[in-house]
Amino acid sequence: MQLVASGVKQALTRSSWIRRMFEAGIELKKKYGAEAICDFSLGNPDLAPPPQVRQALEEIAAGADKPFAIGYMPNAGYPEVRSALAAYLAKEQGVEVAAGDLILTVGAAGALNVVMRAVLEPGDEVLCPAPVFVDYGAYVWNFGGTLVPVKSLPDTFRLDLPAMEQAINAKTRVVLLNSPNNPTGVVYRQDELAALADILRRKTAEYGRPIYMLADEPYRFLTYDGVTVPPFLPLYDYTLIGSSFSKNLALAGERIGYVVVNPAMPGKAELLDGLVLAHRVLGYINAPAIGQRILLKALGAQVDASVYAARRALMAEVLTAAGYEFSLPQGAFYFFPKSPEPDDVAFVGKLLEEKVLAVPGEGFGYPGYFRLAFCVDEAIIRRSAPGFARARAKV
Amino acid sequence: MQLVASGVKQALTRSSWIRRMFEAGIELKKKYGAEAICDFSLGNPDLAPPPQVRQALEEIAAGADKPFAIGYMPNAGYPEVRSALAAYLAKEQGVEVAAGDLILTVGAAGALNVVMRAVLEPGDEVLCPAPVFVDYGAYVWNFGGTLVPVKSLPDTFRLDLPAMEQAINAKTRVVLLNSPNNPTGVVYRQDELAALADILRRKTAEYGRPIYMLADEPYRFLTYDGVTVPPFLPLYDYTLIGSSFSKNLALAGERIGYVVVNPAMPGKAELLDGLVLAHRVLGYINAPAIGQRILLKALGAQVDASVYAARRALMAEVLTAAGYEFSLPQGAFYFFPKSPEPDDVAFVGKLLEEKVLAVPGEGFGYPGYFRLAFCVDEAIIRRSAPGFARARAKV
Numbered sequence: 001m002q003l004v005a006s007g008v009k010q011a012l013t014r015s016s017w018i019r020r021m022f023e024a025g026i027e028l029k030k031k032y033g034a035e036a037i038c039d040f041s042l043g044n045p046d047l048a049p050p051p052q053v054r055q056a057l058e059e060i061a062a063g064a065d066k067p068f069a070i071g072y073m074p075n076a077g078y079p080e081v082r083s084a085l086a087a088y089l090a091k092e093q094g095v096e097v098a099a100g101d102l103i104l105t106v107g108a109a110g111a112l113n114v115v116m117r118a119v120l121e122p123g124d125e126v127l128c129p130a131p132v133f134v135d136y137g138a139y140v141w142n143f144g145g146t147l148v149p150v151k152s153l154p155d156t157f158r159l160d161l162p163a164m165e166q167a168i169n170a171k172t173r174v175v176l177l178n179s180p181n182n183p184t185g186v187v188y189r190q191d192e193l194a195a196l197a198d199i200l201r202r203k204t205a206e207y208g209r210p211i212y213m214l215a216d217e218p219y220r221f222l223t224y225d226g227v228t229v230p231p232f233l234p235l236y237d238y239t240l241i242g243s244s245f246s247k248n249l250a251l252a253g254e255r256i257g258y259v260v261v262n263p264a265m266p267g268k269a270e271l272l273d274g275l276v277l278a279h280r281v282l283g284y285i286n287a288p289a290i291g292q293r294i295l296l297k298a299l300g301a302q303v304d305a306s307v308y309a310a311r312r313a314l315m316a317e318v319l320t321a322a323g324y325e326f327s328l329p330q331g332a333f334y335f336f337p338k339s340p341e342p343d344d345v346a347f348v349g350k351l352l353e354e355k356v357l358a359v360p361g362e363g364f365g366y367p368g369y370f371r372l373a374f375c376v377d378e379a380i381i382r383r384s385a386p387g388f389a390r391a392r393a394k395v
Numbered sequence: 396m397q398l399v400a401s402g403v404k405q406a407l408t409r410s411s412w413i414r415r416m417f418e419a420g421i422e423l424k425k426k427y428g429a430e431a432i433c434d435f436s437l438g439n440p441d442l443a444p445p446p447q448v449r450q451a452l453e454e455i456a457a458g459a460d461k462p463f464a465i466g467y468m469p470n471a472g473y474p475e476v477r478s479a480l481a482a483y484l485a486k487e488q489g490v491e492v493a494a495g496d497l498i499l500t501v502g503a504a505g506a507l508n509v510v511m512r513a514v515l516e517p518g519d520e521v522l523c524p525a526p527v528f529v530d531y532g533a534y535v536w537n538f539g540g541t542l543v544p545v546k547s548l549p550d551t552f553r554l555d556l557p558a559m560e561q562a563i564n565a566k567t568r569v570v571l572l573n574s575p576n577n578p579t580g581v582v583y584r585q586d587e588l589a590a591l592a593d594i595l596r597r598k599t600a601e602y603g604r605p606i607y608m609l610a611d612e613p614y615r616f617l618t619y620d621g622v623t624v625p626p627f628l629p630l631y632d633y634t635l636i637g638s639s640f641s642k643n644l645a646l647a648g649e650r651i652g653y654v655v656v657n658p659a660m661p662g663k664a665e666l667l668d669g670l671v672l673a674h675r676v677l678g679y680i681n682a683p684a685i686g687q688r689i690l691l692k693a694l695g696a697q698v699d700a701s702v703y704a705a706r707r708a709l710m711a712e713v714l715t716a717a718g719y720e721f722s723l724p725q726g727a728f729y730f731f732p733k734s735p736e737p738d739d740v741a742f743v744g745k746l747l748e749e750k751v752l753a754v755p756g757e758g759f760g761y762p763g764y765f766r767l768a769f770c771v772d773e774a775i776i777r778r779s780a781p782g783f784a785r786a787r788a789k790v
Contacts, residue, residue, distance in 0.1 A: 001599075001603060001604055001605055001661075001662070002604070002665075003514070003605060003660075003662055003663070003665045003666040003669065004513050004514060004665055004666060004668075004669035005512075005513065005514055005515055005516050005538075005669075006516060008512070008513055008514075008669045008672060008673065009665075009669075011672055011676070012665075012668055012669065012672055042467070044463070044466050044467045045466065046462045046463065046466075047462060048460050048461055048462050048464070049459055049460065049464060049465060051460060053459050053460070053464075053465070054456055054457075054459040054460050057452060057455055057456035057459050057685075058453070058456045060452055060456075061449055061452035061453045061455075061456055062449075064444055064448050064449040064452050065443050065444065065446060065448070065449050066443055067441045067442060067443050067645070068439070068441065069443070069444060069448075069645075070444060070448070070645065070646050070647070070648045070649050071439050071440065071441075071645065071647050071648050072437070072439045072647045072648050073648055106501055106650070106678065106679060106680075106683075107678065107680055109678035109679075109680050110678040110679065110680075111678075112678060113677055113678035114678075117400075117403070117537065118399050118400065118403055119398070119399060119400055119403075120400055121400050121401060122539070135675065135676050138676035139676065139678065141676075142512065142537075142538070142676060142677060143400075143537070144517070144539060204396075208396060209396055209397070210396055210398060250462070250464075250465065250466065251465050252465070252466050252467045253465045253466050253467055253468055253681060253683070253684030253685075254465050254683050254684045254685055255501070255679070255680060255681070255683050255684075265398075266396075267396070267398055268398070270397075270398045270399055270404075270407075271398040271399060273399075273407055274398065274399035274400075274403045274404075274407065277403060277406055277407060278403065280530065280533075281406070281530050281533035281534065281536075281537060282508055282537060282677065283501065283502065283504035283505040283506075283507060283508035283509075283534065284501060284504075284505065284650070284679075285501075285502060285504050285505075285650060286648060286650070288501075288648070288649050288650050288683040288685070288686060289648030289649050289650075290452075290648075290649055290683070290685045290686070291683060291685070
């Protein structure tokens with residue numbers, strides 16, 4: 001008898017080769033020891049949280065024997081945390097943001113699910129430039145929608161605006177953007193985003209229903225060579241940002257994020273009410289209380305991001321020496337090199353034989369490439385050089 | 396233009412009178428001061444967390460400046476927390492439970508959503524004895540299912556087994572039970588549950604598809620007069636429990652719960668894989684890291700529950716003196732008295748005029764009653780007596 005829903009069964013089958021790869025990695029580590037493996041498969045930041053995190057936890061501990069210390073608060077979050085985050089985002093985005101324009105969420109993945117729950121009718125479509133983050137499709141499918149990937153321009157991974165415009169129809173409800181991008185490292189430019197906003201403005205008027213522009217930007221803090229991430233909210237009436245502090249505060253496990261609505265959105269109260277309702281009925285209820293209070297103390301602080309620039313340079317050196325083709329990431333901590341053979345899954349298998357763990361581009365709907373997460377020690381990057389060279393030579 | 400999905404718009408409209416009531420309460424508190432209001436509307440436990448919570452937080456603080464201190468862990472939770480919880484549940488349920496039989500979740504509400512996502516096909520039905528917890532319907536609707544409430548027996552609120560059997564059809568996928576029950580305070584007996592399990596065994600065989608029996612039991616620790624909550628897992632092959640530590644450890648805001656699958660379920664691996672996938676793609680990713688580590692330290696401890704028995708006795712006294720009809724709760728911290736007039740919403744309005752906040756039975760799909768949460772100080776219960784009497788006299 002089938003114990004799970006058909007869609008879940010299909011998803012399990014689809015992701016099974018990624019799981020096999022992951023399990024192969026675990027086997028390798030057991031067999032040769034973790035230090036023999038160069039694991040570039042996971043975006044789990046390895047930097048220490050800033051000292052404010054420890055200070056916040058000490059303060060929370062000191063008050064933890066009081067009633068309501070870790071009790072429920074309003075579904076949207078502690079009012080003082082919402083206010084502090086609103087002030088922070090106002091500065092970042094260059095627009096007035098009020099506490100009531102945002103809700104605290106269970107990470108960015110929670111934020112995106114809450115938005116999808118709140119706005120998607122069954123059959124609606126969500127447009128996303130490909131490659132796409134592994135689970136975006138499922139976030140949309142959860143609520144009866146369909147993710148429509150639109151291939152980014154070859155090599156540069158910039159937005160293919162004419163292709164995106166052509167893909168929009170009366171069912172299009174959201175355009176989902178991730179910048180700095182996982183897995184490509186691209187940061188979308190102000191002019192690209194403004195041109196996309198123009199298209200959405202026209203299409204929203206044409207269909208009489210808002211097409212939201214939703215940014216997922218947990219890597220906003222991490223760019224290289226002076227690249228800046230343009231503010232997103234002022235681009236267009238119907239913008240939202242879903243993001244998290246998983247990377248800049250090294251808090252990934254505690255699940256603390258937010259969704260903020262463009263304060264200038266016409267009729268925004270209905271959407272904000274809908275987001276709070278979705279947050280409650282999806283079972284999140286509220287973002288973790290301790291994570292919220294850590295955020296209040298640590299907002300504005302961040303991990304020592306300078307180490308990523310050095311790792312990026314080293315990784316580029318290793319890949320170049322081994323003869324790989326790639327674009328240098330402008331932000332985040334991923335490379336997305338071209339697979340030396342068309343079958344990226346097969347090539348990731350060859351890397352695996354060399355004890356180098358990567359994720360095939362197929363997992364991002366963009367075969368022919370593979371992803372390397374460089375949130376690992378320089379020693380591991382250095383150690384991986386011979387493996388990269390040997391795998392390349394086997395093609 | 397409509398900013399939210401139609402179903403969300405409907406849900407906002409439906410819940411708007413509850414919101415109005417809630418907002419009226421806030422207004423009252425502003426006007427007369429919080430101490431003038433007797434607020435029985437919220438199940439937010441007011442007891443201090445046990446000392447282990449503070450100790451755990453101190454230990455977490457001490458290590459919080461290390462890399463990965465609050466990083467990602469496997470989606471199902473820290474392996475050592477799963478193991479400890481498995482041992483705890485084995486003792487509670489009287490069956491062998493392995494770490495792999497459970498996943499840690501974002502509270503019980505998160506656990507229930509994960510189960511619904513994993514097992515429901517669009518159009519499936521979830522049976523639930525009424526009154527039903529306010530948001531159960533939405534948990535099912537989230538994934539295209541329908542909640543089918545089956546009225547419990549009048550006055551005793553026991554399961555109406557013939558009515559439940561009659562409501563089962565080929566679309567029935569889950570029977571959802573909450574015991575000790577919110578809002579009625581009923582604890583289902585071993586013989587009632589065994590009889591229900593017999594029905595489900597027959598119907599599962601008839602339709603060739605498992606009908607799950609899912610318990611939501613965050614109040615298991617809180618019963619009165621020597622009543623015990625029968626173990627749930629051994630009742631039937633296809634049982635699951637979704638629960639949380641919100642109430643017994645006073646951790647409601649941190650969102651830490653679990654879902655455990657009957658270790659004897661045939662083919663359980665598929666379901667467990669599906670639950671882990673659902674947990675990831677619903678955006679929870681993992682239960683909060685800090686909450687998990689608090690649980691590891693505090694598992695087995697609990698708030699001082701003896702104070703609830705005294706409050707229950709006092710509340711019963713107040714209600715009896717004012718002439719209300721009610722069954723004494725066997726567990727949890729709610730009374731569900733009969734409304735002195737058929738229109739429970741109107742009567743809750745009369746209580747509001749007396750500065751007493753309650754939730755109408757209509758919010759639980761059971762009009763003609765109202766809910767009082769007695770997780771408040773005895774002084775508040777005592778102070779409410781004249782208000783209860785005056786509201787009653789106005790009918």
